[in-house]
Amino acid sequence: MSPRQHPLLEMKTKNPWHRPLIICVAIVFAVAVIGMVTTGVIQNRHIRQKYKYGIVLDAGSSHTSVYVYQWPAEKENNTGMVQQTHVCNVKGKGISSYAGSPDAAGSALGECMEEARSKVPTERQKETPVYLGATAGMRLLRMENQSASDQVLASVENFLKVTPLSYQGACIITGQEEGAYGWITVNYLGDNFRKAQRTMGALDLGGASTQITFVSGVEAQSPQDFIHFRLYGNEYHVYTHSFLCYGKDQALRLALSHRLRALPETTNSTLLDHCFHTGYRKQKDLSDVYDSPCVSKQGTPTGTFIHQGAGNWSLCHQHVQGLFNFSQCAKRSCSFNGVFQPPLQGTFGAFSAFFFVMNFLNLTSGSLDDAKQRLTSYCSTPWEKIQKDHPKVKEKYLSEYCFSGTYILTLLEDGYNFTSDTWKEIKFIKKIGDSDAGWTLGYMLNMTNMIPAEAPDRPPLPHSGYVAVMVLLALLLPGLLFLGYRLFRRSGSASRKQIV
Ligand SMILES: O=c1[nH]cnc2c1ncn2[C@@H]1O[C@H](COP(=O)(O)OP(=O)(O)O)[C@@H](O)[C@H]1O
Numbered sequence: 001m002s003p004r005q006h007p008l009l010e011m012k013t014k015n016p017w018h019r020p021l022i023i024c025v026a027i028v029f030a031v032a033v034i035g036m037v038t039t040g041v042i043q044n045r046h047i048r049q050k051y052k053y054g055i056v057l058d059a060g061s062s063h064t065s066v067y068v069y070q071w072p073a074e075k076e077n078n079t080g081m082v083q084q085t086h087v088c089n090v091k092g093k094g095i096s097s098y099a100g101s102p103d104a105a106g107s108a109l110g111e112c113m114e115e116a117r118s119k120v121p122t123e124r125q126k127e128t129p130v131y132l133g134a135t136a137g138m139r140l141l142r143m144e145n146q147s148a149s150d151q152v153l154a155s156v157e158n159f160l161k162v163t164p165l166s167y168q169g170a171c172i173i174t175g176q177e178e179g180a181y182g183w184i185t186v187n188y189l190g191d192n193f194r195k196a197q198r199t200m201g202a203l204d205l206g207g208a209s210t211q212i213t214f215v216s217g218v219e220a221q222s223p224q225d226f227i228h229f230r231l232y233g234n235e236y237h238v239y240t241h242s243f244l245c246y247g248k249d250q251a252l253r254l255a256l257s258h259r260l261r262a263l264p265e266t267t268n269s270t271l272l273d274h275c276f277h278t279g280y281r282k283q284k285d286l287s288d289v290y291d292s293p294c295v296s297k298q299g300t301p302t303g304t305f306i307h308q309g310a311g312n313w314s315l316c317h318q319h320v321q322g323l324f325n326f327s328q329c330a331k332r333s334c335s336f337n338g339v340f341q342p343p344l345q346g347t348f349g350a351f352s353a354f355f356f357v358m359n360f361l362n363l364t365s366g367s368l369d370d371a372k373q374r375l376t377s378y379c380s381t382p383w384e385k386i387q388k389d390h391p392k393v394k395e396k397y398l399s400e401y402c403f404s405g406t407y408i409l410t411l412l413e414d415g416y417n418f419t420s421d422t423w424k425e426i427k428f429i430k431k432i433g434d435s436d437a438g439w440t441l442g443y444m445l446n447m448t449n450m451i452p453a454e455a456p457d458r459p460p461l462p463h464s465g466y467v468a469v470m471v472l473l474a475l476l477l478p479g480l481l482f483l484g485y486r487l488f489r490r491s492g493s494a495s496r497k498q499i500v
């Protein structure tokens with residue numbers, strides 16, 4: 001008998017699990033899966049593309065840099081999310097050099113501000129905060145001439161106020177803030193706060209001041225040198241000190257003024273300088289040396305002198321040591337000039353001019369003794385050869401690297417008390433990831449309240465993990481249903497066979 005003729009089988013083939021129905025169900029499932037996957041992907045991409053922006057101007061003593069930062073709008077309290085996307089170096093010198101023509105200080109920022117603004121989508125510009133922080137150059141100008149410093153600040157303020165961005169203020173930050181924000185930057189970029197891991201100390205060398213900042217377990221001897229932070233639920237007891245006039249440009253002026261004192265007061269006398277290369281010879285203005293509150297002077301020296309190199313590292317080193325006072329220390333332990341410093345602790349990131357100079361001299365790795373040996377040979381290289389070997393390097397920088405390298409070694413070893421053993425704890429760095437090491441990022445994080453005191457509540461899965469799990473489940477579900485259906489069919493046809 002053919003199956004067609006069997007009445008029971010006739011009944012089975014007409015049950016609700018008909019082919020068209022299955023096709024319908026399969027289509028609905030396929031649409032549902034495609035819908036879920038698409039939603040997951042679009043949702044994810046949408047979040048990744050929505051950024052917020054912030055701009056910080058670092059008005060340093062030697063020049064101004066404009067930094068653009070961006071972070072995903074919905075993750076601003078997650079550490080590691082803020083990244084530098086652009087930096088523009090303003091042409092010309094730092095804003096403090098506009099003391100004589102303050103009105104020009106603001107407009108000098110024009111090109112870089114335009115460039116920075118172009119990095120921010122138009123619809124975000126109105127809400128993008130702009131901060132200007134001035135450092136040691138302006139601290140010195142304020143000491144010398146408060147009204148000139150006020151006028152320079154007013155000029156940059158008036159310029160920044162009229163940009164389509166959200167101007168938040170221009171001020172001279174303190175040395176302590178400069179140190180603390182540099183420390184926040186390197187540890188934020190290293191993700192040390194969120195992971196509650198050991199922090200890294202920060203060493204910043206500028207043209208007019210230098211900062212040392214690190215976590216210390218030592219009781220505060222001088223409370224003004226300690227700052228307390230509570231970040232992501234952890235407490236940090238941080239030592240920081242800023243030495244005004246101990247940036248490398250002011251230290252060079254100080255060094256020159258010490259040597260000039262020993263010279264006869266006739267104009268155009270020759271200053272033999274062991275920190276400059278043999279063959280280097282330049283006529284310089286005395287005012288270039290003395291025009292600074294960091295250099296003591298009697299009267300206002302005018303006229304010129306001949307600056308002549310005599311490249312000898314050990315004599316240069318001795319001379320540079322003379323810039324520091326190591327004898328007086330009324331506290332338990334000191335760095336120099338009677339300033340309290342607890343024992344060094346942990347690793348240090350050394351940036352800004354620490355990096356520029358040590359990187360140029362190829363001294364970012366190796367021992368302290370190696371560094372001294374290599375610097376000895378570098379300083380004794382004739383100026384002519386140095387120029388020939390580095391035709392593209394700015395002459396001012398090039399002529400000063402022997403002094404700057406010697407100054408850095410002396411500051412770190414004799415000043416801050418690093419030894420041959422602890423030298424390896426210093427990492428000379430320019431960037432961490434895409435972001436420059438420096439105080440600006442830490443400053444913005446603080447001003448925008450982007451580092452919470454307590455660790456934020458987090459969902460158990462990161463967003464991408466959540467999307468991945470959802471997509472996986474969405475793919476698994478119809479598969480399982482299909483499998484179930486096949487099993488159901490198989491058992492159905494088995495029972496039909498039995499009946500047949
Ligand atoms: O390429 C370089 N080689 C050597 N020194 C550099 C280079 N770029 C910048 N510098 C130096 O880095 C220092 C930056 O200091 P800054 O202008 O930030 O002063 P501040 O922090 O004391 O206010 C200056 O001494 C400047 O000359």
Ligand SMILES: [Ca+2]
Pocket residue numbers: 060061135205206207352
């Ligand atoms: Ca600086």
